[in-house]
Amino acid sequence: MRFFSKKQLLLVCSLAFLLIVISACGNDSNDTSSENSDETKGSEVTIEGKKGEVTIPADVERIIAPYHEDALLALGVTPVAKWSIGKSVQDYLEPQLKDVPRIEWNLPQEQVLEHNPDLLVLGSDLASYEGSYEDYQKIAPTYVMPEDVSNNWRKQIEVFGKMLGKEDKADEVLAAYEEKVAKAKEKLSNSIGDESIAMIWVAGDQFYLLEKDRHSAEVVYSELGINVPPFVESLGKSKVAWNPISMEKLSELKADHVFLLALEGEQGLETLEKSAVWQSIPAAEKDQVYVMNDPSFWTNKGLIASQKTIDALVDTLVK
Structure with a gap:
């Protein structure tokens, strides 16, 4: 049988103790890693x-x-x-x-x-x-x-x-939007005062006048405080279905500014250009009719749609 000297026994004990410490540290590290993983993981x-x-x-x-x-x-x-x-x-x-x-x-x-x-x-x-x-x-x-x-x-x-x-993100984007509305409202008020705006969606050779609560009109009238033309006011609240409006009825539109929401090349744009009735409305006589070639955000509701509507109004009307 072989016996260890005191010196050899001391060395073996030291190595064994070192292995125990290393093992314990490894376990602590794994536990901590697991805890951190649980902390960063979302919850139901x-x-x-x-x-x-x-x-x-x-x-x-x-x-x-x-x-x-x-x-x-x-x-x-x-x-x-x-x-x-x-x-x-x-x-x-x-x-x-x-x-x-x-x-x-x-x-x-x-x-x-x-x-x-x-x-x-x-x-x-x-x-x-x-x-x-x-x-x-x-x-x-x-x-x-x-x-x-x-x-x-x-x-x-x-x-x-x-x-x-993402509740913090939701609060952040909503607060930023309200700030954007406030700044745009001031700019537009300084630029056009109490003048009114109307929006018409042109699809094919049909014309759809936006009621004051339909899609982007709600941003224009309710949030930005721009005046509603009397004829738009008379339409009342929007219904689910869109109802086209005749050229004769459009002659009653006494708006100071009109935004035509139409893809490039829509037949209705040519119809309006050639119409003496259309050319006699106040906005056309003042050369304050503006063609917007992307109707998609004007005819939708959402934060991004509303932001784009505001940008289009400010870019067009604020000099």
Whole structure:
């Protein structure tokens, strides 16, 4: 049998003690790493929707929210698919969404499955979708907006912020928007005073005068405080369907400024140019008719749409 000398025994004990310390430090490091990972990982959120409570998974990444992409993008979130009707999309969002694949507006289930979403966000009108709420729930957690959220882009941003752990971001972008409105309101007041504005969407050879609460008109009249022409006031509140207006009726439009929302080459623009009736309205006589070649944000609601409307007004009217 071999015996260790005192010197050798001391060396062995020292090495054993060192290994124990190293092992303990390694475990502490792993524990700390695990704790840090848990701290940075998001947590589930339960939120009340039109169809009851929905639990939103932590750190969702693949979101489909057709026609509500404006609110997602405002929070810095890109959806996995974007709303479309055939090849038609929300053009004003294309700078951010040009590489995102389209999904049909009524959400066919096979198309939804192709994108493998981990969250679906639907508007309040479930009848407009091809599948039922139960069908979509089988694919991914599905939140259906209550009417007051579906119809209010500010509330959408707040709800999406809560869903996605971006409540601070939601507060930030909404505050920045209010500041933008205040600055633009002052500039426009100094520039055009109490003059009035009307907006007409030109599609083909049809003309649609925006009521005071429809899409961008709400920004113009309610938020920026610009005067409503009497004829627009007489239209009352907007209805779901757009109703074209005749050229004869347009002759009653006593607006100081008119914005024509029309893609380049629309037939209606040529019709107006050749119409003696149109040329006799105050805005045309003062050469204060402006053609806006991207109608998409004027005919939509959302933070980004509203920002673009404000920018277009200021760029056009503030000298």
